[in-house]
Amino acid sequence: MTVKKLDYSLVLGKLTNALPRRFPLITKGGDSSASALFIMGSGRNGSTMLGSMLNMHPSILLVPEQFALFYAIQRFKLLNFLDWKDLVKIVVGEFSRKKASHWDVDIAGIYDDLYEVPSENRSLQLILDSIYKEYGKVKAIPYKVWGDKTPKNVLHVESIFPVFPRAKYVFLIRDGRDVLSSYCKSKEEYMGEFSHPENAVKLWNESTQAYDYLKNNCQKN
Numbered sequence: 001m002t003v004k005k006l007d008y009s010l011v012l013g014k015l016t017n018a019l020p021r022r023f024p025l026i027t028k029g030g031d032s033s034a035s036a037l038f039i040m041g042s043g044r045n046g047s048t049m050l051g052s053m054l055n056m057h058p059s060i061l062l063v064p065e066q067f068a069l070f071y072a073i074q075r076f077k078l079l080n081f082l083d084w085k086d087l088v089k090i091v092v093g094e095f096s097r098k099k100a101s102h103w104d105v106d107i108a109g110i111y112d113d114l115y116e117v118p119s120e121n122r123s124l125q126l127i128l129d130s131i132y133k134e135y136g137k138v139k140a141i142p143y144k145v146w147g148d149k150t151p152k153n154v155l156h157v158e159s160i161f162p163v164f165p166r167a168k169y170v171f172l173i174r175d176g177r178d179v180l181s182s183y184c185k186s187k188e189e190y191m192g193e194f195s196h197p198e199n200a201v202k203l204w205n206e207s208t209q210a211y212d213y214l215k216n217n218c219q220k221n
Contacts, residue, residue, distance in 0.1 A: 021080045023087065025163050027123040033164035036129070037062075037147035040154045040214075041172035042207035043194070044182035050172065051149040061136045061143035066101035068094040069128070069148070070156040073163060076124045084122055088114045091127045105138040107131055125163050155203075157210040161217055169218060171211050176204045 026033075037060065039047050055062045072094040076087060088111065094100055095107060110130050117126060132146040145168075153160060161169075183191055183200035193199045 017077070019077060019080065021077065022082075023076075023080055023084065024123045025077075026125045026165070027121050030121060030123075031125070031166055032129050033125060033166040034168075035145055036132070036164050036167035037145050037170065038153060038160070038164070038167055039147065039149035039170045039172070040157065040207070040210065041151070042154065042174070042176075042179050042204045043151040044179045044186075045172040045174035047149050047151065047172055050170070051147075054147065058142065059144040060147060061132075061141050061145070062147040062149055063132060063135050064102040064104075065150040066095060066103065066148070067150070067152065068097070068100040069150070069153065070159055071100075072128065073124065073156075073159045076127075084117075084119075085115050088127060091124070092131060095131050103135060105135055107134045107138065109138070110134045128163065154207045154210045157213055161214065165217075169214050171214060173208070173211060176201070179204050 037054075039051055039054075039062075041047055051062045054060050072091045075090050075094065079087065079090060082090075092107065092111065092114070095103070114127060114130060132148070136143055136146060161167075180197060180200045183194045183203075184197055186195050188195040194203055
């Protein structure tokens with residue numbers, strides 16, 4: 001008998017969605033997510049090449065991959081009873097950890113500005129938007145739209161979309177057989193668990209479910 005592995009991130013997501021919130025996900029009357037762009041897919045589908053091409057556009061800034069976004073969202077929802085300054089420290093701190101991103105910039109400069117945000121404008125979206133914009137500010141890169149192409153974002157689309165409902169989502173879908181072949185040809189130290197066929201297949205299937213979720217929900221916004 002095969003025992004299905006418990007998806008703790010899914011359980012955590014459902015738990016935090018049921019908790020009461022002192023601070024909202026989106027600033028009331030101030031949704032700024034239209035300035036965000038997410039490239040999503042199963043990986044091994046040309047997202048790196050597309051990201052490089054888009055990054056050449058003077059109005060687009062695609063930041064390096066990060067592994068903090070999902071955890072920052074969940075911690076904001078889970079610890080929403082805390083004071084605003086404490087929540088800011090927690091969310092920004094997720095992106096500041098060395099193992100949480102490939103960013104080579106110090107984003108600590110946004111703390112004071114976020115602390116002083118009027119109470120009616122405080123939200124998770126405001127913090128995250130400020131974090132991505134701070135990367136461009138520190139790098140002195142002019143842009144109008146910031147973007148993220150982290151492959152694992154596709155596993156957490158149901159957590160990301162409610163925070164950025166008006167963002168632009170570019171979803172790449174490659175034939176699952178080609179994706180599987182590409183993952184399995186890669187070394188485990190580079191692709192990790194996805195170099196094993198059963199995990200690569202699972203990821204591809206979950207990416208198509210994420211596409212269906214976005215397709216259905218983006219049409220409502």
